[in-house]
Amino acid sequence: MTTSRTSTPGTPRRRVLVGVGGGIAAYKVCSVIRHFTEAGHEVRVVPTQAALKFIGAATFEALSGNPVSTDVFDDVDQVAHVRLGQGADLVIVAPATADLMARAASGRADDLLTASLLTVRCPVLFVPAMHTEMWEHPATQSNVATLRAHGSTVMTPASGRLTGTDSGPGRLPDPQEIAMIGELLLERPEALPYDLAGVRVVISAGGTREPLDPVRYLGNRSSGKQGFALARAAAQRGATVTVVAGSTADPGDPAGVEIVRVANAQHLSDEMTKRAAEADVVIMAAAVADFRPVAVAESKIKKGEAGPAPIELTTNPDILRGLVESRAAGRIPGHTVIVGFAAETGDETGGVLDHGRAKLRRKGCDLLVVNAVGDGKAFGTEDNTGWLLSASGTETALPLGSKTLMSSRILDEVRVLVPDEHGTD
Incomplete structure (x- = not known):
């Protein structure tokens, strides 16, 4: 796994407790442990006895740099089953098997991991991994609801290949995604309340590519991150999410999210318009090319001695403005919250924020995220900053931080605008 963030001088050293359940996906958790140790944090691994049948204690000790124990009777003089939990800034339980979540939900303390879970007062992230039938069983879903009610975050599992020939929901999310969510909870413990259950969210992401010929295209630097x-x-806040994605460089598809791939601005417009008709929230985060060639060559354009021929361009549809107009016309539900993004640079007519305010007035959306771009800002980076403008006139600064952190702050404002009947408080 490639780490998404590395430690820098002055970064606080945090204490991360990684509990490992007895599932085949335990081997993936080694990458999560490495991520946090390389980021400069102190990591303690507490496996269950079943986990050690998949991965030996020596592996966990080598990766974390700390001894590994499973028994409450180890290090009795240090009261390990209390001290480990009390000292943690973040707990990640992965893979969280059906049995482990059942024991945690009922408050069992029959090994070092479950005993430690009763003593923690920091964010706890459960990362389920099991066969689809086990994940969907009413008992497991009841235990998940209990853990969430107790304040824990339970990740939505990924869908895909399981053990054997089985495939479906229940796959452990990508280790880098687990690390991203863990980092978010370290940065902002209250970032992931389960408050969007029942809310249908459609998000556009990435850049569009407008073809010139079968080889070349007009595009932009958007990564989709x-x-x-x-x-x-x-x-992870409970929403049903669809992403309409153009060209992206993100390391992997988010767990529990439907991904629809498109190529150019017209395809993106068609998909967003169709899917917005059944959405409670629409977020236009894609960087849509403003222009496209009038004509697309059927074969590769040759260099030629005369030099390049002029390329005639035409304007692409204004997707954000079109969505707002569709809502006004009743083609999109009137309660749908529409969020736009503005990638701006300052010029002689005004600064980034000035252009953002003008764009909010033109587009008519409910919220507009304004980013300064250029010189290594926003496009392709791991961090982001900007402002969140609302149609009601408020302006909120979004401090520099991970893009996942910025997302949590944006969704806080979105949730305020979603009517209660379209989500669970």
Whole structure:
């Protein structure tokens, strides 16, 4: 796994407790442990006895740099079953098996991990992994609801290949995604309340590519990372999320999210318009090309001695403005919250924020996220900053931080605008 963030001088050293359940996906958790140790944090691994049948204690000790224990009777003089939990800034339980979540939900304390869970007062992240039938069983879903009610975050599992020939929901999310969510909870413990259950969210992400010929295209530097970060955070808050994605460089699809791939601005417009008709929230995070060639060559354009021929351009549809107009015309539900993004640079007519305010007035959306771009800002980076403008006139600064952190702050404001009947408080 490639770490998304590395430690820098002055970064606080945090204490991360990683509990490992007895599932085949335990081997993936080694990458999560490495991520946090390389980020400069102190990591303690507490496996269950079943986990040690998949991964040996020596592996966990080598990766974390700390001894590993499973028994409450180890290190009795240090009262380990209390001290480990009390000292943690973050607890990650992965893979969280059906049995482990059942024991945690009922308050069992029959091994070092479950005993430690009763003593923690920091964010706890459960990352389920099991066969689809086990995940969907009413008992497991009841235990998940109990853990969430107790204040824990339970990640939505990914869908895909399981053990054997089985496939479906229940796959452990990608280790880098687990690390991203863990980092978010370290940065902002209250970032992922389960408050968007029942809310249907459609997000556009990435850039569009407008073809010139079968080889070349007009495009932009958008990586899709901010759109995918929004999807990741919304899904973990309980929303049903669809991402309409153009060209992206994100490391992987967010767990529990439907991904629809498109190529150019017209395809993106068509998909967003169709899917917005059944959405409670629409977020236009994609960087849509403003122009496209009038004609697309059927074969590769040759260089030629005469030099390049002029390329005639025409304007692409204004997707954000079109969505607002569709809502006004009744083609999109009147309660749907519409959020736009503005990637701006200052010029002789005004600064970034000035252009953002003008764009909010032109587009007519409910919220507009304004980012300064250029010189290594926003596009393709791991961090982001900007402002969140609302149609009611408020302006909120979004301090520099991870794109997942920015997403959590944006979704806080979105949730305020979603009517209660379209989500669970």
